[in-house]
Amino acid sequence: MNQPGQWARLIFLASKFAEGTLVLASLADASYRVHAMARINENFLKLQAGYLFPEIARRVNAFSDAEPEKTKRLIRCGIGDVTEPLPLAARTAMKEAVDELGERGSFRGYGPEQGYDFLRQAIADNSYQGLNVEADEVFVSDGSKCDSGNILDIFGVGQRIAITDPVYPVYVDTNVMMGNTGEGDESGQYGGLVYLPCTAENNFTPALPQEKVDLIYLCYPNNPTGTVATREQLEQWVAYAREHDAVILYDAAYEAFVQDPDLPRSIYEIEGARECAIEFRSFSKNGGFTGTRCAFIVVPKELTGSDGSGGRVSLHGLWARRHSTKFNGVSYPVQRAAEALYSSEGKAEISKLVEHYMGNAALLKSACENCGLDVYGGEHSPYVWVRCPEGVDSWAMFDRMLHEAQVVVTPGAGFGAAGEDYFRISAFNSRENVEEVCARLGAMLG
Numbered sequence: 001m002n003q004p005g006q007w008a009r010l011i012f013l014a015s016k017f018a019e020g021t022l023v024l025a026s027l028a029d030a031s032y033r034v035h036a037m038a039r040i041n042e043n044f045l046k047l048q049a050g051y052l053f054p055e056i057a058r059r060v061n062a063f064s065d066a067e068p069e070k071t072k073r074l075i076r077c078g079i080g081d082v083t084e085p086l087p088l089a090a091r092t093a094m095k096e097a098v099d100e101l102g103e104r105g106s107f108r109g110y111g112p113e114q115g116y117d118f119l120r121q122a123i124a125d126n127s128y129q130g131l132n133v134e135a136d137e138v139f140v141s142d143g144s145k146c147d148s149g150n151i152l153d154i155f156g157v158g159q160r161i162a163i164t165d166p167v168y169p170v171y172v173d174t175n176v177m178m179g180n181t182g183e184g185d186e187s188g189q190y191g192g193l194v195y196l197p198c199t200a201e202n203n204f205t206p207a208l209p210q211e212k213v214d215l216i217y218l219c220y221p222n223n224p225t226g227t228v229a230t231r232e233q234l235e236q237w238v239a240y241a242r243e244h245d246a247v248i249l250y251d252a253a254y255e256a257f258v259q260d261p262d263l264p265r266s267i268y269e270i271e272g273a274r275e276c277a278i279e280f281r282s283f284s285k286n287g288g289f290t291g292t293r294c295a296f297i298v299v300p301k302e303l304t305g306s307d308g309s310g311g312r313v314s315l316h317g318l319w320a321r322r323h324s325t326k327f328n329g330v331s332y333p334v335q336r337a338a339e340a341l342y343s344s345e346g347k348a349e350i351s352k353l354v355e356h357y358m359g360n361a362a363l364l365k366s367a368c369e370n371c372g373l374d375v376y377g378g379e380h381s382p383y384v385w386v387r388c389p390e391g392v393d394s395w396a397m398f399d400r401m402l403h404e405a406q407v408v409v410t411p412g413a414g415f416g417a418a419g420e421d422y423f424r425i426s427a428f429n430s431r432e433n434v435e436e437v438c439a440r441l442g443a444m445l446g
């Protein structure tokens with residue numbers, strides 16, 4: 001036996017073993033690091049890249065690079081943002097509140113997360129007069145956009161969700177983020193959602209879902225179609241929700257624009273709605289608060305959801321817990337400003353704003369009609385929903401309006417597959433701009 005050779009072999013084997021251990025150790029370390037890395041919510045990867053408003057901005061920017069002269073006459077009727085100044089009543093209340101904060105004796109720190117009693121009471125007394133909504137069922141927030149997304153926190157994942165099509169994109173995208181949908185297709189529809197098409201053919205009245213759904217998003221007056229629901233239609237929804245143990249998420253952001261006193265402004269005008277509906281409201285569109293930020297939701301105490309094993313749980317309690325854990329309330333001056341919208345001066349100023357925007361809507365509606373287009377909405381909402389001329393799809397119409405008239409509208413397809421043949425014109429603008437848009441529409445299509 002060759003002793004030295006054996007030693008050499010042993011040393012060689014030992015060194016190989018050590019090397020292997022090192023390799024294994026570093027592999028283990030690498031895999032440890034892969035697992036320890038912050039993992040993203042993969043649902044976000046399902047979101048479609050071309051979210052509506054960024055795509056509009058991209059096309060407008062490309063146009064302004066190519067046509068700097070024409071861009072100077074651009075009029076934006078795309079995004080639904082108010083244009084008229086903040087009501088004096090709100091500004092005065094806000095300034096006074098700021099001064100209060102500047103004195104030791106009247107200084108305030110953190111307020112109640114759900115909102116100050118003065119505002120919750122003003123909302124219950126004025127917005128829900130005669131509808132039995134209590135101040136402590138009102139939760140003040142910084143916006144309906146946030147509320148309509150955040151509300152999903154208190155519902156389980158994997159619910160069956162019904163949404164109208166076309167629709168306010170926030171309802172869809174927040175459900176995608178929560179994991180309530182499958183993948184999206186090229187028309188922008190996601191697997192797993194129950195789409196309820198609203199077109200001229202069904203008079204923009206969605207049919208009740210054929211199957212059982214758990215959550216139903218309704219928005220009246222509607223963004224984008226500008227259409228309203230009658231009392232009878234809402235009664236059918238409330239009956240459906242109660243029969244199927246579903247919750248209606250009722251977005252009434254445009255309630256102030258309803259002109260006909262017989263049309264419902266709140267879901268709680270419908271009997272039984274307190275057992276099946278949450279209502280979302282905002283000061284953004286009536287009081288011009290899109291930059292000031294204040295809104296609220298109503299969660300009636302009767303409303304419950306299932307705990308999955310036959311028990312019923314109060315949604316009011318869950319939302320109170322969620323809101324006080326993740327939110328610290330709207331700033332005091334802003335809540336005072338919102339309260340002032342309910343003063344007689346504030347109400348008069350809101351009426352004037354609504355009258356102004358509805359005057360714009362009437363002008364836009366008749367200008368489109370004079371061009372021979374089919375026009376919907378614009379009677380109880382600041383949105384006019386127009387059918388594109390025969391053979392022109394909604395993005396092609398968007399491009400034509402941009403290139404030929406320098407008017408930015410919103411293509412219907414951006415709100416859902418069923419919006420493909422339509423475009424939306426927003427009445428949130430100055431009268432001067434609206435008159436100019438009407439003239440350009442006439443010159444382009446008339």
Ligand SMILES: *Cc1c(COP(=O)(O)O)cnc(C)c1O
Nearest residue numbers: 143144145168223253282284295
């Ligand atoms: C503008 C709008 C709102 C209001 O959103 P805020 O976050 O309160 O400004 C809510 N819902 C719809 C459908 C809207 O168009």
